[in-house]
Amino acid sequence: MIILFGMPLVQVLLFGFAISNDVKDANIAILDHAKDNVSREITQKLLSSGYFKLVKDLSSENDIGKCFRSGKVKEVIIFENIFARNLDKEKKVNIQLIADASDPNTANLLVNYTTSIISDYQRELIQDKQLPLQIEPEIKLLYNPGLKSVFMFVPGIITVLLMLISAMMTSISIAREKELGTMEVLLVSPLRPIQIVVGKVIPYVILAFTDALTILLLGYFVFGMPVQGSLLLLLAESLIFILMALSLGILISTVSDSQQMAMMLSMFALMLPTILLSGFIFPIENMPVVLQWLSNIMPPKWFIIIVKAIMLKGVGLAYIWKETLIISGMCLLFIALSVRKFKIRLQ
Amino acid sequence: MRTILVILRKEFIQVFRNKGMLPIIFALPMVQLLILAFAVTFEIKNINLDVVDQDNSPVSRELISKFQGSPFFNIRNFYADYDQASNDLKSGRAHQVLIIPQHFERDIYKENKAKLQLITNAIDGSAAALMNAYGLSIIRDYNKDLIIEKMGDNFFTEPITISYSYWFNPELNYITYMVPGILVLLVTMIGIFLSGMNVVREKEIGTIEQINVSPIKKYQFITGKLLPFWFIALFELAFGLVFARIIFHIPLLGSVWLIFGVAAVYLLAVMGIGLFLATVSNTQQQSMFLSWFFMVIFILMSGLFTPVENMPAWAQHLNTLNPIAYFIRIMRMIMLKGSGFRDILEPFAAIIVYALSMLSLSVWRYKKVA
Numbered sequence: 198m199i200i201l202f203g204m205p206l207v208q209v210l211l212f213g214f215a216i217s218n219d220v221k222d223a224n225i226a227i228l229d230h231a232k233d234n235v236s237r238e239i240t241q242k243l244l245s246s247g248y249f250k251l252v253k254d255l256s257s258e259n260d261i262g263k264c265f266r267s268g269k270v271k272e273v274i275i276f277e278n279i280f281a282r283n284l285d286k287e288k289k290v291n292i293q294l295i296a297d298a299s300d301p302n303t304a305n306l307l308v309n310y311t312t313s314i315i316s317d318y319q320r321e322l323i324q325d326k327q328l329p330l331q332i333e334p335e336i337k338l339l340y341n342p343g344l345k346s347v348f349m350f351v352p353g354i355i356t357v358l359l360m361l362i363s364a365m366m367t368s369i370s371i372a373r374e375k376e377l378g379t380m381e382v383l384l385v386s387p388l389r390p391i392q393i394v395v396g397k398v399i400p401y402v403i404l405a406f407t408d409a410l411t412i413l414l415l416g417y418f419v420f421g422m423p424v425q426g427s428l429l430l431l432l433a434e435s436l437i438f439i440l441m442a443l444s445l446g447i448l449i450s451t452v453s454d455s456q457q458m459a460m461m462l463s464m465f466a467l468m469l470p471t472i473l474l475s476g477f478i479f480p481i482e483n484m485p486v487v488l489q490w491l492s493n494i495m496p497p498k499w500f501i502i503i504v505k506a507i508m509l510k511g512v513g514l515a516y517i518w519k520e521t522l523i524i525s526g527m528c529l530l531f532i533a534l535s536v537r538k539f540k541i542r543l544q
Numbered sequence: 545m546r547t548i549l550v551i552l553r554k555e556f557i558q559v560f561r562n563k564g565m566l567p568i569i570f571a572l573p574m575v576q577l578l579i580l581a582f583a584v585t586f587e588i589k590n591i592n593l594d595v596v597d598q599d600n601s602p603v604s605r606e607l608i609s610k611f612q613g614s615p616f617f618n619i620r621n622f623y624a625d626y627d628q629a630s631n632d633l634k635s636g637r638a639h640q641v642l643i644i645p646q647h648f649e650r651d652i653y654k655e656n657k658a659k660l661q662l663i664t665n666a667i668d669g670s671a672a673a674l675m676n677a678y679g680l681s682i683i684r685d686y687n688k689d690l691i692i693e694k695m696g697d698n699f700f701t702e703p704i705t706i707s708y709s710y711w712f713n714p715e716l717n718y719i720t721y722m723v724p725g726i727l728v729l730l731v732t733m734i735g736i737f738l739s740g741m742n743v744v745r746e747k748e749i750g751t752i753e754q755i756n757v758s759p760i761k762k763y764q765f766i767t768g769k770l771l772p773f774w775f776i777a778l779f780e781l782a783f784g785l786v787f788a789r790i791i792f793h794i795p796l797l798g799s800v801w802l803i804f805g806v807a808a809v810y811l812l813a814v815m816g817i818g819l820f821l822a823t824v825s826n827t828q829q830q831s832m833f834l835s836w837f838f839m840v841i842f843i844l845m846s847g848l849f850t851p852v853e854n855m856p857a858w859a860q861h862l863n864t865l866n867p868i869a870y871f872i873r874i875m876r877m878i879m880l881k882g883s884g885f886r887d888i889l890e891p892f893a894a895i896i897v898y899a900l901s902m903l904s905l906s907v908w909r910y911k912k913v914a
Contacts, residue, residue, distance in 0.1 A: 266883040298710035299880040337663040344669035
């Protein structure tokens, strides 16, 4: 019980505070052959930017490989010899950046930051002439002006949890009855199969719903994540999604004989695709076409679109009827399949 | 020793008898490796852009053609006013809208200053930042072209050139980065879930009482329970490494033996966790839920998706307790950078301590009474 409610809380908090792609205080090393005032000034500029932290002053090229391999340094900046003099006389100097691209994302960001800081320094050097013909782009960030990552994660976490609680828990609890043999007792009782299933499922509906509400409240009060659209519509959509997940759970339980198997099936077949192929963390548009196609049969993808649309864009049913229809269709399909598969007798 | 062998035999028979589980244990991880490696990327390509060109001048058209020529952008629609484009943003058909207002060309030549608007759907913050950067750099480059066209080549002189190189992964391939981490993930799942579930299962079915009343000792029982999955996980790691090599051409610069050495100890640590969770829970459902909970936290904090260094200090401290974080770090170091034993000493020592303490904790916690 504690887990069921504690888990979403901890996850939302973790995501909200800990997961971020912004680089700050990246460890760098500097190999300064010049050691003159210009190279020192640039170093100063870099270090005061807040993106970098100097952990090592290198003295020779041979040390570069070693400090990368120990993992302590993400980027090395090399100033060539007699830096300031060349800058004055020949108007041409070179700064070399080497980044540890075993993490490509960070490497890319670091190189970009460094380049832009050095360019800024250069611009100060040239003393800005009044530039003609300026295009002034005005940037507008819709729906999430603070670029907060929580806005991205809350809809995803709601989806994952609904999926987990509804599909995984139902499938396991039904498989458990099978395994322990209590299913037999239920089957020979005057209860009809449909009654058994409904009875098993309702507690999880309530649970899932409470959890979804908890996350919404948390998102609202802790992270200031708004619900722009209609709350009623959001809850209705969640209900459809929960029903879909439940029928999927029942379907899984009908094909597996043990809890272990039900768990592994839902774990591998549901959880990871839910997290990875749904656009929860990684944008679907960037995946290979096969996976994009595959993601279309992942129910969470559609639900995440719906949640984002209602919560952040504040749109109504007119914009998301297609997604709603898809989820409802899947729901019916899973119900039909599991009704066909559900055996009243045990082998 | 003989007792352990007998228990081992029993466990292996149980694992291989379960026909439903076999494909799940062996085939699914490979499928996962394939899907994960391709799905997990932060690269941005194919940004769907709507253009609202109210100026319709040579300059505006040229700027738009620059966007068309960029590999990042994919112009979807041209609209006459923002309302239609805004609809596309709302329905998710467009990611970004470029608005060039009326008199753009006139302003730029007459007043030396012209405004335009770039509107981005920012729900995914990090993607939005990238989309903006791409858009802005196209605009800036075009702006530079315009100035050079008017003022001549020598207007810009930039004495400092910056050259950069990316080591260990020159093409900035995301798959290379992810695969070592995913391998860790697969091994961990087997370690935490299966070993724990296995013990609880005996509890639930009641067979554990039969074992409890037998003369089997605690340590024999636990060894017998853990070893099969230890073998399976190591086997899977080997399989995964071959797979990574053949399909993804991921280099393995360091020593394979080092990887297996670390993995062997690491598995003891995660199995210890699984076992410990199993001893505190009574049903498989409970044990699964507990392990799932820890697993998710461990994974998210581990640096698999987002670098640990970007997390706030408290989160990084929390990570000292995270075995996955250590192993992912080691894996990446050995595979991609060819780090040797001395480079990984620190995280490796942490894993050893972890394994020892988790195992002794679960042995202590496991009681031979019902």
